[in-house]
Amino acid sequence: MSVLKKQITEAMKEAMRAKEKERLGTIRLILAEIKRIEVDERIELDDARVLATLDKMSKQRRDSISQYDSADRTDLADIERRELEVIKTFLPQPLSDEEIQKAIQEAIATSGATGMQDMGKLMAELKPKVQGRADMGMVSKLVKESLTG
Template sequence: MSVLKKRITEEMKDAMRAKDKQRLGTIRLILAELKRIEVDERIELDDARVLAVLDKMSKQRRDSIAQYDAADRKDLADTERQELEVIQTYLPQPLTTEELTQLIEDAVTASGASGMQDMGKVMAIIKPQAQGRADMGAISGLVKASLTK
């Protein structure tokens, strides 16, 4: 079992003992998604894959929050925000703008990228280092800007 999955399972037990229903519900959602993937793909998830799942779940929550806010459904948006807070406790510290810029510069140099046709190479280098620490869509925009200079 991955270290991160084990930590989530232990925190589920702590939430049960503390009778923290909202946190417990979100942790159960996380574990259910991890279990679904393990059963569907017949694999044991490693930490990198667990991070990818958590990153996807947090992105889904951010999208839902935006839609609920646009529809003036504050109650549903608040629920999603609370779930997002719990999910983010398992994600690593977000990259600062300076770290992100340096990461992109290093990836462009390492891949020898000379234009937009090399964007895939650059993103392949960045993704494992930035997974769960930054929005990949935002990184993609920054890489495009860097390659079109």
């Protein structure tokens, strides 16, 4: 079992003991999603895959929040915000803008990327380094700017 999955399971037990219903519900959603992937693909998820799952779940929550806010459904947006806060507790510390730029410059240097035709190769190199620690959409935008810059 991955270290991150054990950490989430322990957090579920703590939430049960503390009778934190909302936190417990969100943690159960996380574990259910991990279990669904494991059953569907017949594999045991490693930390990188659990991290990618958490990243995807947080992106889904951010998208829902913006949609609910635009529809004036603050009640539903607040639920999504609380779920997002719980999910964030299991994600590593986010990278600063400077750290992201540094990672992009290092990836360009090591891969020898020269233009937009190398973007896929560059993103493939960056993704494992920044997954769960930065919004991949923002990273993609910064990579485009660096390559066309």
